[in-house]
Amino acid sequence: MIPRTSRPRYASRRRVRTAAALTGAVAVIALTGCSGFSFQDDICGDGEYPVMSVGGTGSACVKDGEKVPEGYTRYPEGKVPQQVDDKWDVYWRTHTVDEKGNIVKAPEEK
Incomplete structure (x- = not known):
C-alpha cells in the first residue's frame, strides 16, 4: 500500500x-x-463608408445610402482607409483633396 x-x-x-x-x-x-x-479597429462600422473633409485632414463615417455631407468628399478610389493606422489612414494624415479633387499636401496644423 x-x-x-x-x-x-x-x-x-x-x-x-x-x-x-x-x-x-x-x-x-x-x-x-x-x-x-493583434487587432485593428475599422475606420467605420458596418453599414457605413468613410469620407474626408475637403482641404483638411478631418474624416467622418456616413451611413450607406446617404449623401456625402457638405464640405466632405469620398476618398479617391483605391486610396480608402479601411482600418486605423493602415497605409491609407496614415497617408491621409498629411494629405487631403482640394476643391477641384486634386490630392495635395494638407495644411500645417497651428
Missing part, C-alpha cells in the same frame, strides 16, 4: 511538462510581440 503522503511519480512529471509548455508559450508570445493576436 502507498502511504498517503507520497504521490505517484507521474504526477510530478506531468507538472514539469505543463510548466515547460506554459513557459514556452509565454516565450513565443513575448518574442513575437503578440503579432499573431
Whole structure:
C-alpha cells in the first residue's frame, strides 16, 4: 500500500511538462510581440463608408445610402482607409483633396 503522503511519480512529471509548455508559450508570445493576436479597429462600422473633409485632414463615417455631407468628399478610389493606422489612414494624415479633387499636401496644423 502507498502511504498517503507520497504521490505517484507521474504526477510530478506531468507538472514539469505543463510548466515547460506554459513557459514556452509565454516565450513565443513575448518574442513575437503578440503579432499573431493583434487587432485593428475599422475606420467605420458596418453599414457605413468613410469620407474626408475637403482641404483638411478631418474624416467622418456616413451611413450607406446617404449623401456625402457638405464640405466632405469620398476618398479617391483605391486610396480608402479601411482600418486605423493602415497605409491609407496614415497617408491621409498629411494629405487631403482640394476643391477641384486634386490630392495635395494638407495644411500645417497651428
